[in-house]
Amino acid sequence: SKYVLVKKDSCIACGSCGSSAPEIFDFDDDGLAEVIYEGDNNKGVTLIPSDLLEELGDAVDSCPTSCIKTAKAPFA
Ligand code: F3S
8 A cells, every 4th residue: 555745846747657556646736746646636545445555656666767666564
């Protein structure tokens, strides 16, 4: 089980995360990535289910600035 959020100050809007995991990431109004899964609103408090962990890992690995942070517990 994992939780995830995007450190937006490091996001360069490359879009790889949304391509790898479109159910988890989308762009916000400023064109930066954010976690949208189940309305998380990039708070990192929504559990990402096991069937999405492979694409989450792909997104993390694909991010050129390593600004996608995951944890085993909620961020807030
Ligand atoms: Fe930003 Fe990294 Fe996604 S740079 S758009 S969080 S792959």
